[in-house]
Amino acid sequence: MIFDAKILGIFTTFKKRTGKMKAEIINIGDELLIGQTINTNAGWMGEHLDLAGIQVTQSVAISDGKEDILKAIDAASKNANIVLITGGLGPTKDDITKHTLCEYFGSKLVMNQQVLEMITTYFTKRGKKMLQVNIDQALVPDNCEVLINTQGTASGMWFEKEGTVFVSLPGVPYEMKYLMEFEVLPRLSKISNFKSFHHTIKTIGVGESFLAEIIQDWETQMRNDGLKLAYLPSPGIVKLRISCYGNNQEENIEKVTLYSKSLEKLIPNYIFGYNKEELSEIVGDLLLDAGKTVGVCESCTGGYLSHLFTEISGSSKYYNGSVVSYTNHLKNKLLKVADETLEKYGAVSEPVVEEMVKGGLELLETDFVITISGVAGPTGGTDLKPVGMVCVGVGNHSEIKTFTYQFGTDRKRNITMASIYAMNELRKMLVESKK
Secondary structure: OOOHHHHHHHHHHHHHHHEEEEEEEEEEEEEHHHHOOOHHHHHHHHHHHHHOOOHHHEEEOOOOOHHHHHHHHHHHHHHOOOOEEEOOHHHHHHHOOHHHHHHHHHHOOOOOOOHHHHHHHHHHOOOOOOOOHHHHHHEOOOEEEEEEOOOOOEEEEEEEOEEEEEEOOOOOHHHHHHHHHHHHHHHHHHOOOOOHHHEEEEEEOEEEEHHHHHHHHHHHHHHHHOOEEEEEEEOOOOEEEEEEEOOOOOHHHHHHHHHHHHHHHOOOOOEEEOOOOOOOHHHHHHHHHHOOOOOEOOOOOHHHHHHHHHHOHHHHEEEEEEEEEEHHHHHHHHHHHOOHHHHHOOOOOOHHHHHHHHHHHHHHHOOOOEEEEOOOOOOOOOOOOOEEEEEEEEOOOOOEEEEEEEOOOOOOHHHHHHHHHHHHHHHHHHHHHHO
16 A cells, blocks of 8 residues: 555656656567567557556667666656666576666665565476576665566566656566566556557458548548547558547447447448457358358468468367369369369469369368469469469359459468458358358
């Protein structure tokens, strides 16, 4: 209770002035700067701070150098009232964050018995010998609040200076997340009345600019009502994230829900899912609900569509298997695509993917089959069949549909888009069958 009161006092003036707390994130580590390690900490922290109603105004990655750390901390303290720092708390000589923080806060390292007992237990349970460098991890600045880390040997540290809170956390993602979830965010949530609510609508088969033109009037009205919209494009998919910020979370949810429903009426044919739903999971659930199975016969995608199915745990309940018929010979031998069809139309054609569906249904013994054949590129294109041209077939024993798409010239992007577009055609067929 004493510590909570202290936190409350730190932020009282700030909250009266702005109603919203601001934070900056500093991730320490040369490995982040040279691309050896992807900085996933910043994204996770930003997401969870935002949900707590705390605005992240800046996130930076810096080197392990003392001067860089001091400079970054000092700059952040001028712009935010919460500064979160990760990295540099390990047992090796290049981990200098604790020593640098001592210099910044005018403190000295002292042995913390609680931390030492925790580290001792950590090594004892694993049957490992504790070295002096491990014992030294129990040394913490004498003017910090220690945040006990049960997931590792590096404790978190909470400082206060001139109305700003500084929190130093381990750089190991699962240790950082533990301390954020059980130590840092609960403290901050007691102070922040400002909340945020986000709802993401996932679309497929429509470009970002075309989508923006369709919903421009809706977007204008939404923004005038104080909400925000973010376009989050990826190959073949555009996510629309609607956000609302305010002190009343019920009102935030009500506003976002209202605009979400009105958007669904504008673009019903492009929406396939929401928030963290993945297309492969949605299709899998539809197959399970219908009690149906699916198989895949693919060429230019080389097994990627099969991978999208099998990366879902439990997919064996509805996914039977696949054939990667990369050559015309295998299309003919395994899937019974007629030589005449291949000669007349070529491998990249709707008649061929239609016959691939028929052959796949027989060979794989499934209720549905998806087929793909195309020119992934960057070589192999012609005037009639340029790079990025992909034909897709999807069907069952009573109905087969075929489609032709024209993507770009990037091979990996074409493989990704062909696979998700093909899977989406099965989704639409399954949804239609339920009506």
